[in-house]
Amino acid sequence: MPDGAMMRNVEESGYKYLGVLEVDGIKHDQMKDQVKKEYTRRVRNILKSKLNGGNIISAINSRAVSVVRYGAGIIKWTKNELEEMDRKTRKLMTMYGAQHPKADVDRLYLKRYDGGRGLLGVEDCVQAEVNSLDKYLRASEENMLKEVNISSILENKKHGQSREDIQKSHKERYENKGLHGQFHKATEKVKSNKSWDWLRKGYLKKETESTIIAAQDQALCTANLRKRVYGEDIDSSCRVCGNAEETVAHVVSECQKLAQKEYKEVRHDNVAKVIHWKLCEKWGFEKSDKWYTHKPEKVLESDECKILWDFPIQTDKTLEHNRPDITVIEKNSKTCLLIDPACPFDTRIERKEEEKCNNYCDLKYEIARMWRMKEVEVIPVVVGALGSVTKDFEKWIQKLDLGITAEMIQKPCLLGTARIIRKVLDMK
Known part of the structure; x- marks a missing residue:
């Protein structure tokens, strides 16, 4: 240095620049391990809390997913790694009663305005951020950015989709499912948008919210489902009255007893x-x-x-x-x-x-x-x-x-x- 001081050599473990671990290049493997560990820790702590269903989802989106969002487009995530993080999230939600194990996955990531749970998926988040970064770099008029080889930075560009396209894809898959999409198809013409006000407000406990969503998805373990879908050799009549098939509709509104x-x-x-x-x-x-x-x-x-x-x-x-x-x-x-x-x-x-x-x-x-x-x-x-x-x-x-x-x-x-x-x- 001009004053005679000596700069320390960069250690092999690297140093952090804007929160990203680097040496002569970004240390992708180490960063991914750190991000996954911190993301899982935050999700688990949020699910342990006494927050209601809506606030649980909002907290995961803002507090946990933001850990992954920060390095999206910079850290080289593979599709399998992102899918594994989403699976881990759903497993934790099931463990803490925030998600029924048989409930629809696509609906979990739909906006609450459209009847979903509003969770921001890790894979969806990275895709959207990569898509936004790509648009920004291509539209930039800055000389330094013009010199950047965009294709070398955005190696994951093939996974990038806009937020609108991601939501549309989830919605189409959910509505077209034979079992989980039944409720939407059967009530589409009779219900109004006010039908989702309870979801938008999100004031129910996470356990209650997941139970109602599972009932709408026909995912509850009724005798009819066990016999007709799972193929079990059982009597499918109602366990309370015994006079009709035990379906979700029968249990919640049609049983005489x-x-x-x-x-x-x-x-x-x-x-x-x-x-x-x-x-x-x-x-x-x-x-x-x-x-x-x-x-x-x-x-x-x-x-x-x-x-x-x-x-x-x-x-x-x-x-x-x-x-x-x-x-x-x-x-x-x-x-x-x-x-x-x-x-x-x-x-x-x-x-x-x-x-x-x-x-x-x-x-x-x-x-x-x-x-x-x-x-x-x-x-x-x-x-x-x-x-x-x-x-x-x-x-x-x-x-x-x-x-x-x-x-x-x-x-x-x-x-x-x-x-x-x-x-x-x-x-x-």
Whole structure:
């Protein structure tokens, strides 16, 4: 050095320049070992945490995948090495209850807006970064970069794809699968984009989220799946009622023996409880701090409003359907709302909405006549057992004027469904 100081020789282990280990060139093998070790450590620590399902995925994407992203396009990863890291991630997620072992892999990497889990795959990340780096170098006007032999830097260019192409590929593969794609094909025409609000918010526990996703993927170990797909020599009838094939649809919404207790008390009544809780808030009645600790009273009345909970309406003539879940009488405006939630299987949500409206037609006219109401309206609040809502769902919710959103109704429904699944299939 000019001042006479001596520079130390570079050790064989190399030195780090901008976080990348080098000597006379990049030490790819050592860097890959370090990255893999650190990536796995971070994923494991995140999965051990108490974060909810959505935050678990966000943390992996930002905290763990960023370790790999930094050297993408510089470190020479092989396709097999990247695939192995993704497999390791899925194994860890399964170990910690964040992913069902038989759930669809492509759906795991789909955006939550499209009904996926939103995980950023290591291979996908590297492909996208290589693609972006390639575009940047080719478009650069800097003299130094123009002199660079781009093909020698981007040796993995053949693996580079844009983020849009990667998402499109995952979506097409998922939707075209015979088993895992059944739910999407069966509900595509009846559900709205609001059906994925519970996924976008990501507030369910990772175990609950993975259970619901596995149910949608037809991946749960039902007797029907074991016999028809796995080829086991067993009786495929329902283990609870024994009267029908034990499919996911049957377990979550069609079993007669589960109807009166599990379907009603664990799921249906909790959906209705959210609405009743919000009605109490609107009209100034006493309520608990949280909806799940709320205990609806049969009759609540003030000078302005009267709310009936699961109360039979006495009419001059006998009606088959005279017991809506919630009846709201607004005294000043002389209007009445008949609110009736339902949680059928997702393929039947449109039919259930229509059925609810038709069932209470006679009661609606009787109430208008007897109580001298100016307007009586039936409000069907229908959410599928696995979270789907119809295209008219938003319209019905807005008529309640309670500030309720789709995910507020989906949450108690999905929590109830997950509880039913675990009980029937002995899932832990």
